[in-house]
Amino acid sequence: MNLALLFEDDFVSADRAVLTGRRLAHLNSVLKVSEGDLVPVGLVNGDIGTGLVVGLSDTEVVLQVELSEPPPSPLPLTLVLAMPRPKMFRRVLQTCASLGVKDIWLINAYKVEKSFWQTPWLSEENLRENKVLGLEQARDTLMPRVHIRKLFKPFVEDELPALLHNTRALVAHPGTDTPCPTHINEPATLCIGPEGGFTAYEVDKLVEAGCEAVHLGRRILRVETAVPVLVSRLFDACN
Template sequence: MNIILFDRDEINGSTVLLSGHRAEHIINVLKSNPGDPLRTGIINGPTGISTVQQTSGTTVELLLGAHTTAPTPPPVDIVLALPRPIMLKRVLAQVATFGIGRLFLINSNRVEKSFFSASLLGEDKIRQRLLAGLEQAGDTLLPQVSIHKRFRPFAEDVLPKMATDYQEMILAHPGCQFNLGELLPPPLKGRILLIIGPEGGWIDFEVSLLHGHGVRPFHLGPRILRVDSVIPSLLGQLDLLRRL
């Protein structure tokens, strides 16, 4: 945990009383004492430095310093064919760690229907995993997650309405002509929508429907990566293309 996060409505005057995993981390991992400074952040708000005021066995009271460093909205959103729960759990923390604006979890022919009944898709569970990712990254901006149980309405209605938000909408798909660097020669500017398929890949119908709505495909090379390897690899590459 590289930042202690709390909601604005947890603030009481100039203090915050923490319990649960945040207090445990401060007491048992950081072993902080009264007077010690801690990096803190208001969820979806600015970061700052606070001071440990007092600790009990299970709670920590923080005295808030100025929180003035506003977070930077990440320039990437992801559309992801809903992965199996164990993978989704990792991916939620991962996307928050790397920083994305929105995560659209969508259906696709090769997504198992049962994945949509995963308890992990509850709003609280999603939030908890995203917060774990932000606590790792040191950021405060929660990605907005939405769930789309039907592929076609997503591709035909939702996607076209938001197409103008993006500089490019791109799709990872094996066997197509260009790699990412060829599709988006540096320096990369503007907002990107990155679309990532299910284990086993998209079916042709899906690729051609997305292509028809302005999505451009690129290949990942000859190796077959799991989604929890694809996401950090591609987010790393997009970040690099902005800096070249």
């Protein structure tokens, strides 16, 4: 946790916040804070700054908060991602949040198992937890939005064209002719398939909607690897 992300209900006054639970445990066991220490903090969807430890006990830490800097700029990227395996999904979501991806669409595909949609990681509570973990890692505060679409064809035909408007639209798929572009200077929409990839039909539908099919070379990558590789190839994500 490189930044303690604060929510409005953490504040007991305009400049004082009380933390418990996971954040308290991290401050105690990892950072080993004492009264008088400064810790990096940020208000969700707001500025970042510091929290002065003015009270500390086994049950809570009280911070006097000063917020003075804007968070990192978000990437101009819409990510359309076929639902990954649940054990992989939380890592992918945290990675997206850390990289600055703010608009994530989880979609169905032929090779997405129906059971994936039953995972508890898709609950609002768990989605928020993993987005928070990614933001705290990257010292960011802007909460990503996650949209869930369980029907492939209606999404691609009815919603995707509007998402692609005025963006560089790409679908990453091994075996295509065009290498993925690098360091682009325009908004982009990136579609990434499940383990095993999109089917030929699905790629054709995405291309019909306006996407360009691109590849990363001969190597076949897992989704959790392909996401950061593609994002970092398209944008200078770590700036």
